[in-house]
Amino acid sequence: KDKLTMALITLTTENFEKTVADNEIVIIDFWAPWCGPCKSFGPIFEKTSEQFPDITFGKVNTEEEQDLAGYFQIRSIPTTIVLRDNIGVFQQAGTLSQEALIDILGQVQALDMEMVRKEVEAQATQNS
Helix, strand or coil: CCCHHHCEEECCCCCHHHHHHHCCEEEEEEECCCCHHHHHHHHHHHHHHHHCCCCEEEEEECCCCHHHHHHCCCCCCCEEEEEECCEEEEEEECCCCHHHHHHHHHHHHHCCHHHHHHHHHHHHHHHC
16 A cells, blocks of 8 residues: 555544554544634645655544544644554644644654553553
8 A cells, every 4th residue: 555645634433443543653633624723734734744654644624523523522623633552642732833743743753652551551540
C-alpha cells in the first residue's frame, strides 16, 4: 500500500477503529465546515502531513461524526488529538502553528510507550 496517499484521511465511525489499530501514531483534526479557525488550521494540518509520511493524519468532521466527537468529548473546535498505540497522548483545542504541530509530533515519536502504558494502567487502577 502506498504510504504517501495514506497521509491524510477522513475518519468516520466506520474506519476509525481500524485506522487507529493499523497505525502506530494517528493525529486527528476535529473540525466543522462552519468553523473559521478550522479553515485556517486545515492547510497547516495538511502541509504538516506531507512531512510525516509515517504518521497517519485524520480529519473528523464533527457535524457528520457526532459519535466520534462525543466519544472524545470535543467541546470546541478545532481540537487536535494524537493517539499512539491506541492511547491518547495529546489533546488541545484551538489552532496550532505548523511549528507547534511539528514539535508535538516529535515529542510523540520520542515517547517511551512502556512508561505511558504503565501510567495508563496506574490511573485505571486508581479510578476503579
